[in-house]
Amino acid sequence: MKRVFSGVQPSGELHIGNYLGAIRQFVQLQDQADCFFCVVNLHAVTVPQDPAVLRQKTLEVATLYLAVGIDPLKATVFVQSEVPAHAELAWMLQCLTYYGELSRMTQFKDKSIGKQNFSVGLFTYPTLMAADILLYQTDIVPVGQDQKQHLELARDLAQRFNQRYGPILRVPEPMIGEVGAKIMALDDPGKKMSKSADNINNRINLMDDAKTVQKKIARAVTDSGNEVRYDPEYKPGVSNLMSIYSTFSGESVATIASRYTGQGYGAFKGDLAELINRELGVIQKRYQELKASGTVEEILSQGATKARQVAEETLQQVKEKMGFIV
Numbered sequence: 001m002k003r004v005f006s007g008v009q010p011s012g013e014l015h016i017g018n019y020l021g022a023i024r025q026f027v028q029l030q031d032q033a034d035c036f037f038c039v040v041n042l043h044a045v046t047v048p049q050d051p052a053v054l055r056q057k058t059l060e061v062a063t064l065y066l067a068v069g070i071d072p073l074k075a076t077v078f079v080q081s082e083v084p085a086h087a088e089l090a091w092m093l094q095c096l097t098y099y100g101e102l103s104r105m106t107q108f109k110d111k112s113i114g115k116q117n118f119s120v121g122l123f124t125y126p127t128l129m130a131a132d133i134l135l136y137q138t139d140i141v142p143v144g145q146d147q148k149q150h151l152e153l154a155r156d157l158a159q160r161f162n163q164r165y166g167p168i169l170r171v172p173e174p175m176i177g178e179v180g181a182k183i184m185a186l187d188d189p190g191k192k193m194s195k196s197a198d199n200i201n202n203r204i205n206l207m208d209d210a211k212t213v214q215k216k217i218a219r220a221v222t223d224s225g226n227e228v229r230y231d232p233e234y235k236p237g238v239s240n241l242m243s244i245y246s247t248f249s250g251e252s253v254a255t256i257a258s259r260y261t262g263q264g265y266g267a268f269k270g271d272l273a274e275l276i277n278r279e280l281g282v283i284q285k286r287y288q289e290l291k292a293s294g295t296v297e298e299i300l301s302q303g304a305t306k307a308r309q310v311a312e313e314t315l316q317q318v319k320e321k322m323g324f325i326v
């Protein structure tokens with residue numbers, strides 16, 4: 001059985017970009033592979049976090065994993081900081097990572113630009129992500145397009161380690177969807193939808209109520225003219241909304257375009273909001289049930305026990321190969 005690993009940071013409210021780009025794939029994969037889905041809280045602290053909020057968001061992300069349909073009987077769900085091997089392997093891999101490689105990471109450039117002080121953790125984040133993946137001898141990593149460069153580093157580090165010390169680490173493959181892999185911001189289709197963007201109209205959160213979704217879609221930046229046509233270069237705003245429609249409905253953008261011929265943006269936006277609300281409504285109901293059940297912490301504790309066993313095995317092999325006394 002193939003091994004799958006992926007994670008989401010509890011760095012804010014999860015949005016439909018996280019859902020369509022990554023989490024929705026997790027649910028499909030759990031029936032075909034041995035899956036590990038992690039709430040990557042060590043990544044979240046690469047930028048300042050309020051401790052109480054971080055704790056709350058960590059539980060929220062785990063609850064959302066379950067609410068979208070991840071079944072703890074099929075997949076291992078856990079919190080990164082509960083498995084110390086992540087930080088240990090990250091250090092060892094940092095000693096194999098070149099400064100130049102990390103300097104080229106576009107996410108680091110985006111997040112550090114214009115800032116006087118940013119943490120060393122923000123710089124070495126991709127190496128921690130490589131450790132997360134390689135610890136579980138992962139075959140497939142379902143992620144959005146923005147993580148492709150980080151995945152390439154994880155592959156390079158696995159190969160570098162194997163060449164230097166012997167074939168221990170499996171070289172992972174990214175799994176990036178054809179549609180939904182890069183959902184753009186509603187207020188600026190030139191940027192990706194992001195949990196940490198200051199403007200809340202940048203994104204639709206998975207926990208947004210129906211009215212908020214309607215308002216955000218109504219306000220979403222569109223382009224001049226009123227033709228619903230997929231043309232990312234000249235109509236980036238409408239094209240982004242069409243991609244969202246397409247990923248939620250499973251219909252092609254051509255089908256969507258022909259449905260709204262001559263109807264303008266209003267009808268299209270109204271239906272899109274309804275489509276999103278139908279799916280989010282189901283997730284939100286399940287979320288409330290899970291929250292009330294009080295079972296999430298126990299599920300995470302069991303997940304961490306299993307994750308520790310698998311991660312420890314790889315870490316021991318790595319330590320032995322690197323010359324540590326084990």
Ligand code: AQP
Pocket residue numbers: 007008009010011012017018019020021022142143144145146147180181182183184192193194195196197
């Ligand atoms: N806009 C997006 N479209 C498609 N996929 C996306 N992902 C993130 N944004 C989009 C995917 O969601 C997964 C979890 O992301 P993350 O928590 O690791 O952080 P991120 O990629 O940095 O996403 P955010 O939402 O922009 O968070 P912040 O603002 O905290 O950095 C990943 O698989 C990611 O590709």
